[in-house]
Amino acid sequence: MDFLATISGATGSLFLTLISFLVVLTVVVFIHEFGHFWVGRLCGVGVTAFSIGFGRELIGWTDKKGTRWKICAIPLGGYVKFVGDLNAASVPDQDELDRMPLAERSISFPHQNVAKRAAIVAAGPIANFILAIAIFAGFNYFSGRQVLEPRIEAVQPGSAAEKAGFQPKDLILTVDGRQIQTFADMQLIVSSSAGEPLDFTVERNGQMVALTATPNLVERTSPFGKQRIGLLGVEASRDPAAIKRLTYSPWGAVKAAVGETWSLVERTLNFIRRLAMGWESTDQLSGPIGIARASGTAFDVGGVYSLVSLIGFMSVSIGLINLFPIPLLDGGHLLFYAIEAVRGRPLSEKAQEIGFRIGFALVAMLMLFATWNDLVHLGTSFLARGS
Template sequence: MGGAASFIGFLTNNVITFVFVLSLLVFVHEMGHYLVGRWSGIRIMAFSIGFGPEILGHTDRHGTRWKLSLIPLGGYVRFFGDEDASSKTDTDQLAAMTEEERAQSFAGAKLWKRAATVAAGPIANFILAIAIFAVLFSVYGRTVADPVVAMVTRDGAAAEAGIEPGDRLMAIDGVKVKTFDEVQRYVGLRPGRTIVLTVERDGQMRDFRIMPKLVEDTDQFGNKMEMGRIGIALVDPLITGVEPNGPAAKAGIVAGDRLIAADGNAIATYYDIGRYIGDRAGKSIVLTIQRNGEIRDFPIVAETLTETDASGNKKDVGSIGIAPIDPLVASIAPDSPAEAAGLELGDRILSVDGQAVGSISEVQRYAASHADKPVALSVERGGQTRDVTVTPKKSAETDIFGAQIEIATIGITDGQKPIRLRYEAYGPFQALGEGVKQTGSIVSGTFEYIANVIGGYMKADQLGGPIRVAQLSGQMATLGFSAVLQFAAILSVSIGLLNLMPVPVLDGGHLMFYAIEAVRGKPLGARAQDIAFRIGFAMVLSLMVFATWNDISSRIG
């Protein structure tokens, strides 16, 4: 019974969301080809979402067959006179047509009309991405952080260059920055390459030459990714909560200690240590902390806990029992599960379903993966310990980007306020401008990544195929519809860029042929086009195999 429920959950969270996202992107891409082709006077034989046998369809008054096909991994628009898979110009077939047929055929259309029809697909993907981002910015706005440094990691690139806490980041390589996210995005794509960071300190501008270091990061779903870092953060990794009788407490760690390093690896934020320890259940760790101006090392053995991530997957993680803030209930939402269960302000939550917790955020993460399931809390109130049962309920929450997501919660907070954050609202035209900027950022970021791979600064194992896209689709679905739309916008840009590659078989390859035809005054010969098609097909197939291998190896490795 549990296996069936798990399988159904996998289908719902991954396959169904994947098919929805991919079908949307394919429909928009092919609609771009269709609309410009129709406008150019080219007869359209078929418009298909998916490949293979037709599931259902309809023929319109223009003779176009609109259909849904069995394999939902793409789609196509078939033009009259363009039945060949490589879309090469068949002069013999063209000569055999009547004048009327030639005027309605793809091959008989003027060169600029063919080029416009082909280019319309990728362009439609870019337009879709811009539209999605514009809608999200217009509806939700955005929460951003000012580019002010709160923490500089010891031995990090920024510390070595002379960056200090309190510095306001003004520009990178001469380009002005307004948010901390812009700094992270720029730095993340430039590991191993020197950048010039302009900061304001005590009213004066100073330039610092810094080389970001390549690090491996892990997101909330356990996906690993490489990025450049210079060792600056918005928050100070200060320990304000230590679990009684936990590994850290037994080792001598106390509230007020500042995290400096773990096994010699510099720590930028409290969450860096959480990720590091999480991968080392049962292993010995040397934690370096700063206390009263002195640096001290503490050997600690991480205990093993079982956690459920945002996708509902259970895994063993390491813990030493520290937190950035005590697990004290500072607020209770009206009509919330916490209020119904009898929780009170000032309650200290000691454990959840028997698992010790060191912060309210740990309680919130646990509740998020236990919607509509009774959860047992051990609570300390007035020096006495009592047990409380609470059932997390799904409700609309606002994430750090201002988007509404549905997440299970019990309705409590620790009172900790995000630092240096501000909300930005956008009118329709501003939102459109931000949509263009966001799409442009993805395009430039993609080219930066390719340059990093070619230059040896990053590995190519971050290139994903259908399996990874399906997995990410399901993960985004757990965060809500707005997260799925953001993912669809990013994927739409990727599809647009991929199709513009000058590789035969892809739209960019056809455009390359048309450019050659414009210079020569006539198309390439059928044999040359056929050879180019075979080479292009082999290249695309190799790329698909490589991406799929990355997907598989990342799941088993």
């Protein structure tokens, strides 16, 4: 009976998870592709298709300029196809280009100069960052932020903080030269710096004190896999006076949102660095199923507010990942354009084809690995609920 109840509960939440996932992914993908589309139109490039999803078309219409807008069956991305593109990855269609009339070449993407092509490609990730900043700025302006000042209430015995000389009532001012305004600011830096020495400046009895601490590595298991985080071993002040509510002017909200977005970029790049050095577990990599579960959990826990926040976080991730210099991604195209600008001519068709094949293989392997992780986490979670 418990097992049947587990199945029933899982089925009941599946619809909510699916809808939440589609909302998150559709918004993030649409904004990304609209960035390409909008700048492409500004540059006078013809657009033949704007698609959300891949595969068979479910719904579609053609606008006055001949662009086919469509929603397809596999909702795992999207694309904008310009005149002269062979496929969704904007690989040039050489046969079509050779046959293309001179009049049509003016609206062909491959016939644009390097600057225009680079601007069109970069517009997708930039649009994602703008979306994230807009979401975070909206939250900052309309809701403000309730924060804890970075004052220490207690130091755990045997912790990295105790070894470094931290004391109760210390007020943390900087970590590795970065200004600390809230306790959460400090936690974000420490959690992603396990095993790495950090330089702290604290205020103690009106005096500035310099301390160096190396956060301990702690491994925790969540529904999304194992997480390796750094732990300093301090507790935040419980004094009600330590709780502050930050309010923002419109410009202040935008500035804070830019800072939040940049912080996410830094943390992601730091995670990749630590992953490459073997300091992070590949178990933390998630794919579409992980995103779907996160979407469902976000809506279930915090409703629309949390779901919109997740859209902001996902938008930063998608924008950043697309800037990686991997052929097939936007960053790969930008790399090719940079080489073209330096050489004065594009790479050969053969070289580009090899690059795109390598890029496809890398992306496919990463997706398969992340999906396998998702399935393992999903199975583990399901069995735990049924036991």
